[in-house]
Amino acid sequence: MTVLAILIVAGPLAGPAAALLRARARAAGVALAAGGLVSLAAAITLLAMLVHHPPLTGGDGFLYVDALSGFFLITVAGVTALAAFGSIAYLSAEEDAGALSSFQVRLYFAFFGLFASLMLASLETGNLGLLFVLIEASTLASAALVGLEGKARSLEAAWKYVIISSLGVTIALAGTLFLFYAGSALHLASNQRLTWPYLLAHAAVLAPQPVRLAFLLAVVGYGTKVGLAPMHTWLPDAHAEAPSPASAMLSAALLNTGMYAIIRFLAITQARLGAAFPRAVLLTFGFASVVIGVLFMVRRGNFKRLFAYSSVEHMGIIAVALGFGGVLGLYGALLHTLNHAIAKAVLFLDSGDVALRYRTREAAGVRGLLVAVPVTGGALLFGSLAVLGSPPFGLFLSELTIVRAGFARSSPILPLLLLGLLAVAFIAFARTTAGMVTGSAASPAAPASPDGSAAPASPATPGAPVDPYRGRGARWAAAVPLAAGLVALLVLGLWIPAGLNTAILHSLAVIR
Amino acid sequence: MEKLAATSPAGVLLDLSGVLILLLAFACLGSKLFNRYVAYYGAQSVVLSFAAGVAAWTFHSVELWILAVLTLAIKGIGIPVATRRLLLRRLALARDSAISIGLSTSLIVGGALTAFAYLVTRPQLLPHGVVAAAVVPLSTAVILLGALEMVVRRHTVAQLIGWLIVENGVFLGAITLVATFPFIVEAGIFLDVAAGVLIMVVFVSGLTRQLAEASTTELRGLRG
DSSP: OHHHHHHHHHGGGHHHHHHHTTOOHHHHHHHHHHHHHHHHHHHHHHHHHHTTSOOEEEGGGTEEEOHHHHHHHHHHHHHHHHHHHHHHHHHHHHHHHTSSOHHHHHHHHHHHHHHHHHHHHHHHBOBHHHHHHHHHHHHHHHHHHHTTTOSHHHHHHHHHHHHHHHHHHHHHHHHHHHHHHHTTTSOOOSGGGGBHHHHHHTGGGSOHHHHHHHHHHHHHHHHHHHTOTTSOTHHHHHHHHSOHHHHHHIIIIIHHHHHHHHHHHHHHHHHHHOSHHHHHHHHHHHHHHHHHHHHHHSSOSBHHHHHHHHHHHHHHHHHHHHHHOHHHHHHHHHHHHHHHHHHHHHHHHHHHHHHHHHSOOBGGGOOOHHHHOHHHHHHHHHHHHHHTTOTTSHHHHHHHHHHHHHHHSSOSHHHHHHHHHHHHHHHHHHHHHHHHHSSOTTOOOOOSSOOOSSOOSSOOOTTSOOOOOOHHHHHHHHHHHHHHHHHHHHHHHHOOOHHHHHHHHHHHHHHO | OGGGSTTSHHHHHHHHHHHHHHHHHHHHHTOOBHHHHHHHHHHHHHHHHHHHHHHHHHHTOHHHHHHHHHIIIIIIIIHHHHIIIIIIITTTOOBOOOBSSOHHHHHHHHHHHHHHHHHHTOGGGSOTTOTTTTHHHHHHHHHHHHHHHHHHBOBHHHHHHHHHHHHHHHHHHHHTTTTTSOHHHHHHHHHHHHHHHHHHHHHHHHHHHHSSSOBTTSOOSSOO
């Protein structure tokens, strides 16, 4: 099992290796995608084994993988594989168009692999301190991806991202310290005192006040990475300016890693203080995020920012689900994490395709996708429907579970409020994407502003898409992850595989 | 553990270092010259490494001696020299004019935050047996002052220094847990800070090359 755990973390390192060997975009992308698939396969095998075996431990508590970590490992590894596949086509197109130099392409693959690997490693450690170290390191690696294009806008977004996230994670470290103070009644001078399983087992002897403070600081700190309002301000900028496969990684993998850390703190706090206090905190931050996300989705403009605000909304929904609690709430939260990750990866990869074809990130500059580019348009249409929670996709099921969990609590006000917000989100989101998908392709709508991921390679008429890919292989590489993601969402909407169901139930046992 | 009680010489030295670190954070907040920011941060890190040395001497711990030397080398000397060379001199930064509230107002707010830190982490709220419990509110206050610096200063370099002060505050809190805080974690935190400063320096100089002045007041392109 330890070999599998190492394989999961080592898989994405194929990216940096290829970059060191000075590979071009296509070769490096294929290597990274292969690495991502290895990671995903190892993660699935590991989770299948964890259902029947006790958690994997080692290295004095530094290595600790239970069903909950296994579940998040699958989510992050799956997103990594999808985004790595998407990188093949996207980066080759950018390299061919001269939008990115070969040095920038190598930087991309080096930091992409490092970023994925660090996130996966942070899910495998049982030590709270090491968790901080790895999450902060993954922030730095992803900041390099955000600032990759080197223009004033992307550097600005990268600066905002790195300074806000670093401060947030440092606050979470302060929370970790307070949890450590809370345990000073435990006389044990070894690394065990800073590990999840040990703290959870000895929760009863922790001092209550420092635990309360620690949970608040952890929610604020790691909540900055999750993008919970009001700490979400870095999120739309970073998602809009990063290369699209990297945006997919930020939205679908990084945010979930932060949520994983919060869930671990939640488990310990619940064990010591009871459920009322942490639930109130999570419901507050969750509803704030849903409201903020929905409000900003009403604005029409950059479609990558729209997707980013949708991430804020969905992270809020997950926090609300954790706040509702109970078996239903936690089950819904985990299922929603997986569903949202896949759907958002599909949407961001698709947005990369659109941005390459139209050389704009403004929704007003894109029309008639379904006619002009049926594959891209179809993926955008179905991806939007999925992320908005329409049947038969997986998010419908998970959102339904979460709302049911809310009604299972005493008051029906909160779940009704959530339903109302979801309806507004549907209208706001679909208003923009429907405009992009429908209409006649030939209408020469001028791009709203010369935002431009790069100057147009050829003086094409504005509004008319160009084919950015060279050869059939690249076109397939762009379409495969979209199709794979949509099929996975459809399957999860119709039927939850028995293995996944068992795995989620096992993860719940860790939290409750 | 009882070697670090507030009355023992080591405990007194540790408390004294904590107070000095807090004063240097205030000094940074009350200044508007970039040179001073860096100088105060450097001095703060030197005091921090002295505190780590005191703890190492008390516990006879080799790992802590390594940490003290690392603090002195990276935070006390490395980062200040690098910031001066790569940012202040190359970008010809002298006076910080991007301050949102007056210096005296920010000092008063800082005082209020310090009082708040003592309120939140009153020793009686902490469990018994915490080593050098007086250091915990001090480190909380330093964290808040660093965050305040990041809020009231709009210049990117000032925000970088603010984050480093927050980090020093956390580290001061961690020193009081010396006996049990794993070395790998502390070393990892060091690595993160060093890498973080490097990548931030790259961003700041890149931004400065593109804008006339890397002040976040001008970072208004991304909104909504």
